[in-house]
Amino acid sequence: MYHLDDDEYLNVPYYRKTRSVCPECLEPIDAEVYEENSQIWMRKSCEEHGQFKDKISSSAKYYKWTHWAIKDKDGNVIWKFDKDGETNPPDCVGEDPRGCPYNCGLCEQHLSTCSLALIDLTNRCNFNCNFCYANVLQSGYLVEPTLEEIDRIMKHFRSKPIPAIAIMFTGGEPTVRKDFPEICKMAKDNGFKEVIVATNGYGFQKKKEGLEWTRKVKEAGLDTLYFQFDGINDATYEKTRGIKNLMAYKQRVVENCRKAGLDSIVLVATIAKGVTDIEVGNIIQYAIDNVDVVRGITFQPVSLCGRIAFEERQDLRITNADVLKIIEEQTGGKISMENAWYPLTTIVEFGRVIAYLADVEPIEFTCHPDCGFASYLVTDPDSGEMMPIMEYFDPLKVIDFANRFWAKIKHKEKKPLRLFEDLLGDFGKTLDKGLNFLDKTQLRARFLLGVLQYMKKPGKLMEMFSRLLMRGDWESVSSFSYGALLLSSMHFQDAYNMDIERAKRCIVHFGVAMPDGNVKEISFCTMNTLHRPNIEKQIAKQVTAKVRNEFDTTTGQAIEEIEQEIARNGGIKKKGDA
């Protein structure tokens, strides 16, 4: 944010109005986002339940920067981090007069397409974490779509005019399902380019058949593990998961993935004050040490559920800005808050240019600037050290050039050159193909030169980057991304800090197969804050004695086994557990 250091904008107190929900009754209420003591807060008032206040960002300066806009000399906004994305047609007409987010399904008020489709495969799990929303034991019912229902959800996401490219299986623990490899294959057959599982590692870590199973799911189409990883200390897992000696379990997952050639693991760390915040540097170093299979880290500041008093909430509340500060502190300033991080929305136009020039489907990060931040660490082949890619470029100037470039060429995406086809038939079609190829080649050259004029450091890495932009093939992408880590911080909303402007722009959507044969598409934060209980009541299957007593009728651990393990390890046993 160096370019704004002398800007008057940073001295003007931040203020905007938005809509939110009452944390008690979940009814819609007006809210204000404002600056106080160099922090950003939300305040709102419910007629019935009183006033609520919650911290949105611990750094007003950083927050304001991410809401900054480039204006022309007449004061018109020509670019901002906050985007309105390209949208798919709505699936339903919003009938609830309260509007967003009560009409999820999706309705016409949504402003982004789905970049990541989610399917809850089960609410069964081999762990029994206190804070988890998806737990068959706590809810008392089983939520587990059939293969036909899963296929229906996949087809829903892939049949849209702008189809979702990536799919993530969530839960519960998705890998307790015996048919998990079949589900991965189904995702590939439906055309998803990236198949991801959010997992604690269960299926991958098994001592006897874990390696074989890992090979099998890779073969079936699984690309990436979104791998629950709270740190490198057993004591941390004991606090977060209630089970001792979990680090060896986590290490087995990494080893089996390495042996099976499943080389895309994203470590997912839930950041809670005083519990996992001290592990941030450890996790980054672990990722660097295992950079042959670890592709990134996602830090998730903990979301707060249930009724929590203001003082207690402030003790627990940790925002994206806090995470970025912790990362800076625990990496000796190498990944600095001021220079290394950008809102996910920054690269929307840049991504569209690259996707168009490389003939691939674009990924639209048109979420809200408050949703998440990212940084990309690359290994410099000249020094061997990892550093943020922003060290090599002047990022905002590159982005500005990409924006203008996209504005000029976007019409070509919808309407490729077609000069000879009507005149000469098939031969003309071939000529048109050749012309389009030449056109794209000259566009690539222009874009490359435009981007590279803002390069700050030469060397081998920039040579690789040039190959990537010009060729865009697997080999050049791989050579550039070897030894690279994508770091991100994603703060999911809860009822205390819910901002409807964020909900409208959500790009991560659950798909749920409803009993009437339709599929409901629901944005992530509203599903977990508002809709889940009602939706699950409609789709829940009765918990049979078998499920209740054996916990897992397929491959997961039996409940007795989990209890024995917890007892053996002296772990924390939850109150009210069977």
Next chain:
Amino acid sequence: MSEKIVKDKDGIKIRKLAELRTSTAKDYEGAMLKRVEEFKDIKGDKSGFNNLLQNTFFKALSTAFDLKVQVDKALGEDNLKKLHKAIDDILLLGL
């Protein structure tokens, strides 16, 4: 080692990172640092990295980068801004 490990009062290991450098993925380090050469060796003629024409082009470009950074320094901020604007205008011309 690129780190110093300390323990807090609860015995939690905390690494104080000094450099962001890999310390355990040794087998992988060679591939990571010399990845173009790796692809050349593994894929032989099928690798674009063995294409003489492409390599000449990218080597020339690489030399131009070195030169560009020197020129940037010599030009000063104001002149550089003007130069960037001129280059932008040329590259966006006719699109």
